[in-house]
Amino acid sequence: MCQPARIFAAMVAEHVELALFEQSLGNIEGLHRPFCDRVADAADKTAGSVLFDVRVDGDSCVQRMAAIGYGITGTAIIVLAKNGQLRCASVNGDTAVLVAELAAWYASPLSEQAKGDHCGAAIILLAKLRNSGHFTRF
Template sequence: MREPTRTLAAMVAEHVELALFEQSLGNIEGLNRPFGDRVADAAEKTGGSVLFDVRVDGDSCVQRMAAIGYGVTGTAIIVMGKNGQLGCASVSGDTALLVAALAAWNASPLSEQARVDHSATASILLARLRSSGHFARF
């Protein structure tokens, strides 16, 4: 029986997970590096770029969420649970607009970021990812 073909976006997410796993093995004396540093390192190691890194306020399980973009190949979303555990998933078409909105917010000047609340967009993105079967354990 032939193995089902994995999508390019799913393979990207797997590469990001591997980069994050390698980082966890390299933690010195059990100390984790900051989430943003880990995401940036994973993006560099996998040939992507960080689109956003935001706090997720009001969620009982997730405290941070970031996206790494790979051009036409796809986007990987990384979440950090309240317990420090990381998870990764590829983004599907129905969440692309939310990712783009958060990326635009992240690229805006700090004065604009302070005026525009991104938390609703981040919460909706996380809810859509969960409804599609991602991050259920968080």
């Protein structure tokens, strides 16, 4: 990825983090909105679209993962840790196949989702992100 693209991808993640931070300030009486609502709101506020929102079974730290796409600009991944913390990172081209696989599963009808399995792709994507320095500590 060339330097301007890296900078813009980092800016995408920062905008999503800002939208999520603003949401946390708006929590009423300590109640948190559901993860899917928070991701959808962040996507709306940052002119992106939700590509997927999945459970991450079998991970010791992360319980949910979602992606917000920005066309050719890039993709931001948001994870919800088991302790309730939200983290965000931009992803690069080597994770595009996994993001596309999860997005296709997410966009399929519920009857097809029940037949398919997204867990393997989600765990591999999370592992690749951790290997590149994202989501290593919670």
